[in-house]
Amino acid sequence: MDELLKILASNALESRETIARMLNLSVEEVEARIREYEKAGIIRGYQAILNEDRLDLDKVTAVIEVKVTPQREGGFDRIAERISRFPEVRSAYLMSGAYDLLLFVEGRNLREVAAFVSEKLAPLEGVLSTATHFMLKTYKRLGVLMHPESPDERLAVSP
Incomplete structure (x- = not known):
């Protein structure tokens, strides 16, 4: 899968500037590619993952x-x-x-x-x-843990 799509799939709110830096592209190139993916129906929508x-x-x-x-x-x-x-x-x-x-x-x-x-x-x-x-x-949805582990508050047992 295209790196741009991987980034958007993991966080669609990532700024275009950050994506451009990550991919070594201009912001305009990133925006143009996103528009192309939307127009082609590859990107079908954006959603928040809710707990x-x-x-x-x-x-x-x-x-x-x-x-x-x-x-x-x-x-x-x-x-x-x-x-x-x-x-x-x-x-x-x-x-x-x-x-x-x-x-x-x-x-x-x-x-x-x-x-x-x-x-x-x-x-x-x-x-x-x-x-x-x-x-x-729900324990995990679309790759996101819904109940992240809390730090173990028990005392460590040592010999």
């Missing part, structure tokens, strides 16, 4: 494994794109292995996620089965 456990959110996240029947002339793409359009679906991936799609779904509570699965997802033509797993606590 949601520290926020008072009325939200439940579920990971849903979905088995589907691939469609003629479209394979998995058509059904995956259709499922991805639901506002409850935050992320969707085509997978290898025991199931075909992996979804990350959000709702205000367990009932809302269950209603999404039973009323919207499972009845879709081509959906063969689903398995829903609810996320209970």
Whole structure:
């Protein structure tokens, strides 16, 4: 991957001046390359990584494994794109292995996620089965530890 993209992926708020120094480029070159990546659809957006456990959110996240029947002339793409359009679906991936799609779904509570699965997802033509797993606590998200280790306050034991 391009070094510029690596820098932006780890910290999109890094100043253009600092990025330019890191890459031995001018600020104008860095800005132009970023604009090109945005225009080409390589950079799709910028987001902050939040420690949601520290926020008072009325939200439940579920990971849903979905088995589907691939469609003629479209394979998995058509059904995956259709499922991805639901506002409850935050992320969707085509997978290898025991199931075909992996979804990350959000709702205000367990009932809302269950209603999404039973009323919207499972009845879709081509959906063969689903398995829903609810996320209970986040330890690491997108490479960032959510609960960094606190220094060990115990006394060291020495011989």
